Amino acid sequence: MPYAVVAHYRCEPDDAGLVRDALLKMREHTLREPGNLAYVVHADADADxxxxxxxxxxxxxxFDAHAASAHFAEHILATVRPKLTERTVWFGEVLG
Incomplete structure (x- = not known):
């Protein structure tokens, strides 16, 4: 059954460019993973x-393989997470 993740991240506005770039690099790597079906990055239109x-x-x-990848360690664990002031993540199974 397909597995979904929705993550909400917030960082200081001064760090937004760094976080944005890291998330877009992460997207490039993740879309090449054999088990990935989608990886969409959204920036809030009203909150930098x-x-x-x-x-x-x-x-x-x-997903577990994704979370154990070298690119996850580099772009998310080492670059994005240290800059976050808020992080919430939801996991679920896709119905249908």
């Missing part, structure tokens, strides 16, 4: 430094 990610994988194992 607020981002929402929508990700979809063929199953939970594909």
């Amino acid at each position: 430094g607020a981002f929402t990610l929508y990700e979809q994988y063929v199953d939970r194992a594909a």
